[in-house]
Amino acid sequence: MIEPQHPKSSSESGFSYIEVMVALVIFLIGILGYLSALMAGVVQSRGQQQQLAARHYVATAMESIMSAKETDPDRLGWKAIGNIGSNPDADGNPQGVFVTGFQTVLSGAGPDEVIGTADDAGTANIAYSRQIEITDICDPDRPSPICQDPGTWPVRLRRVDVTVRYFVGSAQREESVTSILTDYSVAE
Numbered sequence: 001m002i003e004p005q006h007p008k009s010s011s012e013s014g015f016s017y018i019e020v021m022v023a024l025v026i027f028l029i030g031i032l033g034y035l036s037a038l039m040a041g042v043v044q045s046r047g048q049q050q051q052l053a054a055r056h057y058v059a060t061a062m063e064s065i066m067s068a069k070e071t072d073p074d075r076l077g078w079k080a081i082g083n084i085g086s087n088p089d090a091d092g093n094p095q096g097v098f099v100t101g102f103q104t105v106l107s108g109a110g111p112d113e114v115i116g117t118a119d120d121a122g123t124a125n126i127a128y129s130r131q132i133e134i135t136d137i138c139d140p141d142r143p144s145p146i147c148q149d150p151g152t153w154p155v156r157l158r159r160v161d162v163t164v165r166y167f168v169g170s171a172q173r174e175e176s177v178t179s180i181l182t183d184y185s186v187a188e
Contacts (some may be wrong), residue, residue: 047168050127054164054175057105057130061162062177064115065098065132069181076114078183081158082134084118102129102165116162133161137180156183 015023068076079087082096089095097117108122109115116132136146136155143151163176 043169047173050166050168051173051175054128054166054173057128057164058162058175058177061116061130061132061164062160062179064109065134065160065162066181068097068114069183076112080114081160081181082136083132086134086136087155096134098132098134100131100133102131102163104128105130105164127166129165131161131163131165133159133163135159135161154183157181 065081069078069081076097079089079095080097081087082094083098083100084096085094085100086096087094097112097114099116099118103116103120105125105128106120106122107125108120110117110119110121112119116130135158136144137157137159138144138147139153139157140147142153142156143149144153144155145151146155158181159178160181161176161178163174165172165174167173
């Protein structure tokens with residue numbers, strides 16, 4: 001005799017393997033999203049530290065240039081505020097002291113006590129490179145030989161651009177400052 005089959009009771013129900021797998025996939029997607037956000041925060045924090053250091057290197061170089069112009073006019077002064085090979089004196093000898101192109105940032109200013117010159121010394125910070133560009137500006141009221149309509153006045157305006165490059169992960173970043181220096185004196 002065959003016994004009739006009874007339907008399963010509701011107490012035997014549970015999760016199927018497919019439902020468990022779907023729940024695990026959703027859980028893992030959430031965990032991966034959280035870890036991704038966490039890593040992005042770490043990278044951003046590291047980038048902010050590097051940006052702060054780059055700003056420090058830019059400001060230090062600009063301060064050094066201003067100091068070279070103002071504090072030691074006999075040894076350096078206005079004539080030295082230029083890239084190497086620029087600012088020729090009356091005999092044609094170049095007077096500029098600041099190196100050209102991007103250079104590795106060094107920890108010390110060297111014997112001349114001016115940052116950004118060829119004698120910089122100390123430990124190299126290879127994560128950063130600095131460029132100092134100094135260009136003469138024509139003053140139309142007092143034209144110099146560099147002007148489109150040349151004059152006889154000496155150059156009294158120079159544009160200074162200091163740029164520091166660094167990397168955050170694989171992305172290259174830059175911090176820069178531009179200023180205009182003058183060599184006008186007030187007659188007493």
